[in-house]
Amino acid sequence: MPTTAAQAPAPRPTRAQRRAAGKPHPARSFFTVAAVAALVATVAVPAAFSAAGSTPAEAAVTTVQQLAADNAQSLVVASEATPAALARGGYAATTPEEIQAKKDEEAAAAAAKAAAAARVAAAAAASADSSSYTGAIAETIAPAGSVVRPLTSFNNFGTPYAGHKGIDYMADRGTPLYSIADGVVVASDEDGPGWGVYVKIAHNIGGQSVTSLYAHMLYGSRRVTVGQTVSAGQLIGQVSDTGRAFGTHLHLEIYVNGSWVDAESWLVANVG
Ligand SMILES: [Zn+2]
Known part of the structure; x- marks a missing residue:
């Protein structure tokens, strides 16, 4: 007990x-x-x-x-x-x-x-921090038709130099910017690395993965968002000098299958 x-x-x-x-x-x-x-x-x-x-x-x-x-x-x-x-x-x-x-x-x-x-x-x-787009373009993006210039008029353009993968097209602030071809927007940002306001579009041109990048755009001028399908000549924004830029201009970069090409030479060969 x-x-x-x-x-x-x-x-x-x-x-x-x-x-x-x-x-x-x-x-x-x-x-x-x-x-x-x-x-x-x-x-x-x-x-x-x-x-x-x-x-x-x-x-x-x-x-x-x-x-x-x-x-x-x-x-x-x-x-x-x-x-x-x-x-x-x-x-x-x-x-x-x-x-x-x-x-x-x-x-x-x-x-x-x-x-x-x-x-x-x-x-x-x-590919957000790099100029080219590494997605499988040919399989996912509809083939583009004709290629157009991103600006209908510009004063002159600069030649590429070391560390500068683009062509600078001098144009007035507010000049309309157009997509160079049908494609899909893969980047659209107000604060790119040195690019300021920029848009990056992926294209399937003749079965090739082509990326076009438009930098130094006017704040608040972007007309496209990531994932959006755009047509050749569609308004995507306006020229300015945001980011690292001296004077208003379009900084255009074009990549083909991930490799940089001279944007002006490529346009001359492909526009029309
Ligand atoms: Zn530039």
């Missing part, structure tokens, strides 16, 4: 000591029990709520996954959450087969779109 074991040790407190020490014990014990009970209640109540709430939540998650899955039979299982999902999607289909077909179609389209966007974004990020 516990009492026998408690009485056995020699240094046990006397009855008086226990009485003296024992006075506050009932109260302490009560508060201790109350505190523990409160703790248990605090923990137990939300746990009970979450336990009760977890079942429909898990069912809803499972239902969404099932709706996205290829297996049409899972839709039959997920009958309860289906009306809500359909209401959100606004589908006109009525049979489970029709619903599943639309879901599959939409999921496939969304996945393809997301994958394409991810490829462009990854390639754009990888």
Whole structure:
């Protein structure tokens, strides 16, 4: 028995000591029990709520996954959450087969779109600080038609020199800038490395990956965003002197299959 074991040790407190020490014990014990009970209640109540709430939540998650899955039979299982999902999607289909077909179609389209966007974004990020674009242009960008000049008029242009991979076309502030060909915008930024406001466009020209970069543009003049498809001659912004520039001009860089080319010579050979 516990009492026998408690009485056995020699240094046990006397009855008086226990009485003296024992006075506050009932109260302490009560508060201790109350505190523990409160703790248990605090923990137990939300746990009970979450336990009760977890079942429909898990069912809803499972239902969404099932709706996205290829297996049409899972839709039959997920009958309860289906009306809500359909209401959100606004589908006109009525049979489970029709619903599943639309879901599959939409999921496939969304996945393809997301994958394409991810490829462009990854390639754009990888080449954000360099002039050329390293994405797989020929496979992802529609072939371009004719090539045009980025400026309809300019005063003169500078020749490239060491460390300067571009041609500087002197033009007045605000002069319109145009895409040299059909393509996809892979960079569009207000604060490029030395370029200031710039736009970079990837093209598929004759099966070659061509990148055109337009720098020192006017603040707030950009008309295109990354991922946007543009046409030859489409307005993309205006000339200025943002970034490292002395005087308003267009700094144009052109890369073919990742290698820099003399932009003016390339335009002369390709425009028209
Ligand atoms: Zn320049």
